[in-house]
Amino acid sequence: MAKSNAVWGIDIGQCAIKALRCRPHEKDEQRIVVESFDYIEYPKILSQPEAEPEELVREALEQFLSRNDLTGDRVAISVAGQSGLARFIKLPPVESKKIPDIVKYEARQQIPFALEDVVWDYQQLTGGSEEDGFALEPEVGLFAMKRDQVARALSPLETAGIEVDLIQLTPLAVYNYVCFDRLEDLQSQPYNPADPPESTVVISLGTDTTDLVVTNGYRVWQRNIPIGGSHFTKALSKELKLTFVKAEHLKRNATQADDPKAVFQAMRPVFSDLLAEIQRSLGYFSSIEKSAKIGNVIALGNAMKLPGLQRYLSQNLEQEVTPIEEFDRLSAGSASGRSQFKENVLSFAVAYGLCVQGLGLGQIRTNLLPEEIVRSRLIRSKKPWAVAGIAAILAGLTFNYMTHVSAWSETDTEAMKAAERRADTVKQTSATFKSQSSELRTAFETIQQTGQNLVSNVEGRMRWLELLKALDAAMPRDERTLEDRKETSEDISDRNEIHIEALDVQQFGDLQGEYFSLVQQNYLDARGGQPVDAAAGTGDEEGLAEAPVEEGAEGATGGLAGPGWVVELTGHHYHNMSQQNQSAKFLSNTLIKALEEGSVELPDGENGEMIQVSFADLGISHPWVAYSGKLWDEILDPEADLAGNGMGARQFGRPGRPAELAAEGGAVAEPESKLIELKRYDFIVQFCWQPRTRAERKLLVEQRQQQEAAAAEAAATAGEDAVEVSQ
Structure with missing residues (x-):
């Protein structure tokens, strides 16, 4: 199956499935093009007591596949931040090639499970310096998920027949989106830990949880807050004695309620709890990153549409909280202009970040897809080629066999035997000559050695006389x-x-x-x-x-x-x-x-x-x-x-x-x-x-004369060439 250059980013949330199909821009490497999208809301929120999550997700995926063709496209999915583990570790100065060994040791210390029971990956973050093969103050991101959590996330997609190529934690998908779409090119200026660029705070309000991501592009810090949009619904249901469905409807239309004040009064504790958690998280971040400066605060998630929430957070955080209205580096295709996309733009950031990573443009490139799945798919993709190769070998062997059989059937047996007898006679004659040659060579070498011994004895006696005469002459x-x-x-x-x-x-x-x-x-x-x-x-x-x-x-x-x-x-x-x-x-x-x-x-x-x-x-x-x-x-x-x-x-x-x-x-x-x-x-x-010996000296003189003659001839040739050039 031919692979396309497009990527599907699928975010299976508690309220809906959000999906984007993106491809690279033809001219601008810093932009991508959205070709299609889908937003499928479940009839019920998955966390409702009477809901059946597996069935709701299965039906939504069937509806998604009925609308979209994934053939040849890569697929990236996200899993909730609370389902995995993310640690950012600062290593001491170390030789770069030893970082994998140190990270493996840190993984055993940081991951509270046996490494055989988890799927984990790591990446060295940008901004670190390297000199003479040594990484100076490198920071490494370590990410892991239990294998049963990975299997649970893959199960509905495998049931639907969707092959997943990439699994990423939701906060890291948000980080990839922010770095690509909201921040300047990170490579344009070197990273200075003492004076880092301003950090952007992202508040991604989901159905059950809120992901708080703080990043300056080079470093990232994230925390999962166990408060989401459903908590506002539950507060209304409890205070106003409403069913969950009616409370959800009232939350979305609070300004049109008969008594809006009572509605907001019922949700006030959740407002306060959410604010307190955000303030506490930002305070902790400021305590560990003393040189960090908070810049923009971005709001994501459809729950941010709750009337009054944005203003409440802005006033109490003393920082303008700005919900996104569009994606700056997502080129407007036919899909992005539709009203459903604009209405739910706050919820597509995670899918956008998945597409960015799938196209190779993300800052985080880790993948929590189990290695055995990747290996089995690779083997499966090679099987047709292996079968074709075996078939070609069998065809070649068959052709070779038939050729030999055809040649054998046309052979004159008697003529062949006569030729073989003649060849044997020639072989015996050759062996006799070789034996005689070997005997003669041995005899010659014996005589030659005897002569050398006789000559060497005479010349040996002469050496000392020659030495004494040379010393006398010196x-x-x-x-x-x-x-x-x-x-x-x-x-x-x-x-x-x-x-x-x-x-x-x-x-x-x-x-x-x-x-x-x-x-x-x-x-x-x-x-x-x-x-x-x-x-x-x-x-x-x-x-x-x-x-x-x-x-x-x-x-x-x-x-x-x-x-x-x-x-x-x-x-x-x-x-x-x-x-x-x-x-x-x-x-x-x-x-x-x-x-x-x-x-x-x-x-x-x-x-x-x-x-x-x-x-x-x-x-x-x-x-x-x-x-x-x-x-x-x-x-x-x-x-x-x-x-x-x-x-x-x-x-x-x-x-x-x-x-x-x-x-x-x-x-x-x-x-x-x-x-x-x-x-x-x-x-x-x-x-x-x-x-x-005299023989050796004579040979030395002859070699020297030959070299001098060759040098003289070369000089004469060069002189003639020079004369011809001058003429």
Whole structure:
């Protein structure tokens, strides 16, 4: 069944059924159009002792359905405020996604029944603010009805064959009407709890009860007063000794009575009680909402037509009570112009509010229709599609079966068997070839592994020789001959040489994880900061030397994935006369720089030709000064014997050069010795070494050449394109 965009709002009251059919306005989203209405008054008020409410409502609904077609329209109904529960709860600042859990906890506290026995819903009211996912001072409306009350409200409509889509409490339907029809757009200005907009008071006088609704559009407060129009009738019946029917007629025509004064005198206690309840309710509201300001007072309900009631309330409330004469945002269709609609306009506010919510324009969007009813209707609506889908599947399977049967019936069995035998023969031949291929592949892999083992043993022995040769090439040299050197502090301090005392290595399965991640900060400090001059220090603690990093230096972690070695060089030097090139600075300018940018001559060329191989291709990277000592004064006797008094002769020059003794033949020289005072700097240098075989280095060079060729070709192509464009 196709759904329309219209909604029926049905208010089943104690005196009559009021219904409106509305749809959205074509041009104005802030208006709706009333297309039809109905007002069916019962022969008797439902609360009369001799009345049969179920029968009266059933007959009225039958009459309603005989006049109106509900096909495809959504239906919203109201239930009296006293039949349900409404609570407005202010929550503390809380994360927005946790509001449902908090509301469920509050529901257990606020609803005086087990949650399984009620239908409940909630909504966060507008006007609250939210920052970074947290709701600040949110207010939540919690609404509930017992399931038996819901079933009682739905029973007459289900009997009449009317499917209800929405159930709402009468005071909340009035609230939706007021917000939509009487108040300005709530989103046009932010809500300020300290200075809220004026509140509108709605007095909806019903047959048995009165709903008092106070709202400023953002917040709503409501109370049900157990006094209605029938109480005036009962007062007349009691005081004037009349039947209920005659008393009701007299109430509606009080001004035409023989003794109007007696009529109003009989109803005076009810006037007073109603006023007292309204005043007490407004006083309580003002006590809990101290910043609220009362503005307009609106009167609803046909009982407000009672002569003198409006004036009585206005005088005693000191506020003008204004019955509505029309609905501002309800566009006048053919229905709204009829006299019956105008005569009963005061009683259509609830139905109007239901239509507003049904069209998605209401401030309150909660629905007390049980979830199981919604689910069963959804399943029922999907059944035709499910049946159609199953039928389509069965049709497809049948067609597929018939196709296979037709193909099988036309098959030549003997020809098929011959083809199957040929296919089996080909399959066996293919399996034989696959088995032979697998055996040959296994044999090849075995031979290849043997060759790799043999080659790796040779290359493994060569790695350490290559490392030692690379370290020898990285050492700074004093290119002068021995005859040109002088045994003076100035000459020794000016020599470009360092002295290696020890070389240690340690293997790691994962250089990055097991070594570099532990020293990374020290490495960055040593390579990225200003060099630390130990001679300038005043304390006794040892520190890290920090050498400046040059442009293009390798990144902190580049190329350290996998296993490798950490090589540690322990040594000292005496090149400490010039502050611009002493201690760690001299080390950085010589050894560290050579380890980063240098190369060594190795037989990596064709047919063992000697070529320059960079340290980076050898796998050397991340050199740094792991320990930087302080400068200290050392006194040397160049003529002392090695076995003398502990101040034996010292070796000056690069490692491997023989030491010169102070005297020939190992004897201690008798002439006066010349003591030399030098500034000594001790250090420890570490670097990472991930050895590469010659084959790996050759492949690396080839890849680099290919990349350079591709880059050059791309640059040449770009240049030609630029020339063509310029021409």
